[in-house]
Amino acid sequence: MKILISLLIVFMTFSVTAKDREDYKSSPGFVEFGNLEGVYGEPKVEINLGGTILSLVGKISKHEDPELGDVIRNLDQVRVLVYELDDSATDALNQVDTITATLKSKQWLPIVSVNEELEKVRVYMHQNGDIVDGMVVMVVDATANNKKKRKEAVFINIVGEINPEQLSQLTDSLDIDVNI
Amino acid sequence: MNEEQESWQQVVNRLAKERHSSADAVFLKRSLADVDESADDLINALQFQSGLENIGLVQAPSSLHKKLVSIPNGKKRQPVVKWTASLSAAAAVFLMIFIGISPNSSQLSDEEINKARRDLATALKYLHFANNRTRNHVEKIIDENVNNTLINGIFGKSQDKT
Numbered sequence: 001m002k003i004l005i006s007l008l009i010v011f012m013t014f015s016v017t018a019k020d021r022e023d024y025k026s027s028p029g030f031v032e033f034g035n036l037e038g039v040y041g042e043p044k045v046e047i048n049l050g051g052t053i054l055s056l057v058g059k060i061s062k063h064e065d066p067e068l069g070d071v072i073r074n075l076d077q078v079r080v081l082v083y084e085l086d087d088s089a090t091d092a093l094n095q096v097d098t099i100t101a102t103l104k105s106k107q108w109l110p111i112v113s114v115n116e117e118l119e120k121v122r123v124y125m126h127q128n129g130d131i132v133d134g135m136v137v138m139v140v141d142a143t144a145n146n147k148k149k150r151k152e153a154v155f156i157n158i159v160g161e162i163n164p165e166q167l168s169q170l171t172d173s174l175d176i177d178v179n180i
Numbered sequence: 181m182n183e184e185q186e187s188w189q190q191v192v193n194r195l196a197k198e199r200h201s202s203a204d205a206v207f208l209k210r211s212l213a214d215v216d217e218s219a220d221d222l223i224n225a226l227q228f229q230s231g232l233e234n235i236g237l238v239q240a241p242s243s244l245h246k247k248l249v250s251i252p253n254g255k256k257r258q259p260v261v262k263w264t265a266s267l268s269a270a271a272a273v274f275l276m277i278f279i280g281i282s283p284n285s286s287q288l289s290d291e292e293i294n295k296a297r298r299d300l301a302t303a304l305k306y307l308h309f310a311n312n313r314t315r316n317h318v319e320k321i322i323d324e325n326v327n328n329t330l331i332n333g334i335f336g337k338s339q340d341k342t
Contacts, residue, residue: 045306049300049303061297072300123311137306154309158307
């Protein structure tokens with residue numbers, strides 16, 4: 001009986017931890033990009049920061065800049081997927097259209113939409129009242145034709161309470177040199 | 181009731197009221213000798229009981245008193261003990277798992293936190309990159325539209341004049 005109870009509690013603990021990790025998926029700001037690897041292959045860049053780590057980074061950053069810390073702490077998830085494209089970008093451009101249709105069906109607001117022959121940009125936001133709780137950015141750029149600038153597809157999903165103005169401040173405040 | 185019966189009954193009464201003496205006991209034994217063979221035993225028992233009662237209650241030392249009180253009174257309390265043990269074990273397991281998994285614990289190194297900061301910066305740079313792309317397009321479209329409007333306006337007016 002004791003073993004049974006212990007096992008049950010261990011199972012429940014794991015369930016709670018797993019639930020905590022997967023919680024962002026139930027958030028309206030979360031977007032499932034689908035099987036991107038099937039279209040593009042392995043991602044060139046893959047970033048997946050969950051709420052717990054963001055909260056911790058936010059706490060630490062709060063000592064340096066309280067406003068910055070709060071912005072980070074309010075985020076539940078930051079996901080970035082960057083893929084290099086082959087010569088043909090048709091599949092990638094079609095994939096953007098598929099995801100766009102899903103976003104429209106879920107009442108996401110289109111902010112920016114660029115439709116060029118070899119380039120598509122989509123910025124969508126999800127609002128809950130006055131609060132923005134989700135943001136999706138998709139860029140497929142197949143215009144590049146040299147080694148310095150490669151064709152690539154970028155998919156970004158930010159879940160949590162988002163203030164777009166503060167996000168741009170945050171980019172400068174982190175003061176980390178990133179080459180992209 | 182004759183005189184002899186009255187006297188040994190008085191002795192019995194005195195014994196019962198704890199006002200006995202050894203002379204009473206001797207007298208009583210002699211008087212009851214003919215009545216009952218177990219008179220000796222009866223008298224001894226009465227004397228013994230009376231003596232015990234005269235000793236009175238002795239206060240036990242406090243340490244002994246505590247030990248006596250702590251002795252279970254026969255009720256089974258095993259289920260409570262088992263539940264407490266199970267809960268304690270479960271709580272220990274829970275804490276171990278929680279401490280083991282939680283990134284808030286000291287197990288999250290500075291290196292991991294710095295990596296998270298770099299990842300966040302990279303994510304935001306990509307966001308910035310996408311933002312610039314859209315801004316360039318918007319500016320380009322506005323420029324084209326403004327240019328077209330100006331050119332059409334100027335040419336339109338010059339054509340009208342000619």
